[in-house]
Amino acid sequence: MSKPPAVKSHPVNLVQYYEQQVEEQGLVFDPAQVNVVQHLQSILDQFVTESVWRKRLLGWQSSQSVRHLYVYGEVGRGKSMLMDMFYHACPISRKRRIHFHTFMQEVHQFVHNWTQQGNVMWAMGEEISQSARLLCFDEFHVTDIADAMIMERLFQSLFDQGVCIVMTSNRHPADLYQGGLLREQFLRFANKLLAKVDVVELTAKQDYRLQGVASEQSRFIYPLRPDSKVCLQQYYHQLSDGGAVEAHIVQISGRKIQVEAWRRRVLWATFSQLCRESLGSGDFLALVGQFDTVILEAMPKLSADDFDAARRLSVLIDILYENKCLLICSCEVKAAEIYTAGEGVFEFQRTVSRLIEMQSQHYLEEHNQQVENKVRTVMK
Numbered sequence: 001m002s003k004p005p006a007v008k009s010h011p012v013n014l015v016q017y018y019e020q021q022v023e024e025q026g027l028v029f030d031p032a033q034v035n036v037v038q039h040l041q042s043i044l045d046q047f048v049t050e051s052v053w054r055k056r057l058l059g060w061q062s063s064q065s066v067r068h069l070y071v072y073g074e075v076g077r078g079k080s081m082l083m084d085m086f087y088h089a090c091p092i093s094r095k096r097r098i099h100f101h102t103f104m105q106e107v108h109q110f111v112h113n114w115t116q117q118g119n120v121m122w123a124m125g126e127e128i129s130q131s132a133r134l135l136c137f138d139e140f141h142v143t144d145i146a147d148a149m150i151m152e153r154l155f156q157s158l159f160d161q162g163v164c165i166v167m168t169s170n171r172h173p174a175d176l177y178q179g180g181l182l183r184e185q186f187l188r189f190a191n192k193l194l195a196k197v198d199v200v201e202l203t204a205k206q207d208y209r210l211q212g213v214a215s216e217q218s219r220f221i222y223p224l225r226p227d228s229k230v231c232l233q234q235y236y237h238q239l240s241d242g243g244a245v246e247a248h249i250v251q252i253s254g255r256k257i258q259v260e261a262w263r264r265r266v267l268w269a270t271f272s273q274l275c276r277e278s279l280g281s282g283d284f285l286a287l288v289g290q291f292d293t294v295i296l297e298a299m300p301k302l303s304a305d306d307f308d309a310a311r312r313l314s315v316l317i318d319i320l321y322e323n324k325c326l327l328i329c330s331c332e333v334k335a336a337e338i339y340t341a342g343e344g345v346f347e348f349q350r351t352v353s354r355l356i357e358m359q360s361q362h363y364l365e366e367h368n369q370q371v372e373n374k375v376r377t378v379m380k
Helices: 014-025 031-048 052-057 079-089 100-113 120-131 145-160 183-196 228-239 271-275 281-290 307-322 345-357 361-379
Strands: 068-072 095-099 134-138 164-169 197-201 248-252 255-259 261-263 266-270 293-299 326-331
Touching: 014 031, 014 079, 031 068, 031 079, 031 164, 031 197, 068 079, 079 095, 079 134, 079 164, 095 100, 095 307, 100 120, 100 134, 100 145, 100 281, 100 307, 120 145, 145 164, 145 183, 183 197, 228 266, 228 293, 228 326, 248 261, 248 281, 255 266, 255 271, 266 271, 271 293, 271 307, 281 307, 307 345
Parallel strands: 068 164, 068 197, 095 134, 134 164, 266 293, 293 326
Antiparallel strands: 248 255, 261 266
């Protein structure tokens, strides 16, 4: 599904704009998406209708009048596309859209650097509110009770200071953090969230990410066979301008990680090197700061006991996807069969969907555009 262009005029009727994109971009009209668009419109209206005199005399709306939205649904149903549409249409400059992995890294860094007296979460909420009246989160999720406790205090600060929050997720707020330790503490955060946000389910029946993907085989090589490594070598040789395949050390986040090879902005690593070592989202975010292309060798079929590796793979794929990195990999099985039993199987469906979409021509075009933009930025 192609990303809609930025809306250039305000105010805007998002339903009409959605219908226009259906006609002009060849999107599939989906009543379930229209329902979400209507809720996004109500959020947009609170910004569009803010008049000049209100801004001058009263400032931003009180925290009691700000509406918030939480959109959830299965992978590939169009949540990110609708968020794009809403975000670009919003007529304010103080807005930010961020993947939840990245946001939590910033939160932990802020806490690490905090040296003053007082409520650190209130201080961070205050800092965020100075630069963003609208905060949009992609792929909201909870995997750690410590993060849930941090979010409870931080979100309360953001709500109190009138920051509008719009989130997408694969699960209803009450269904996050399934089976986790100290779940009753998480539910305290979930209940506060439910009291503040409008929750809308996107019930579209089709995974639109699978459209336009003829085959996983192009850059997703399975099953593993004698010539699989030869295929990866050919990709690496081409993309790294003739780089030699020889063991290297990559330094990320102050750590040294052994990989199969790297040259320029192309990294070749095995599944074990990235997903069976104690690496986290901060390491992977640092990695995409150095590399635009990742070759991942010998991804296995994971058992129910491989939850840690499956979770680490999910984080890696999320970060590669959000940064439009090119992924080339060899795998024991097709994407849908990598992890089918064990903790976190539901969440892993997003990983499957993204692995498949990352083989599409549309994703390749997005990757190429991202690389071109980086080159232009460096040349300025």
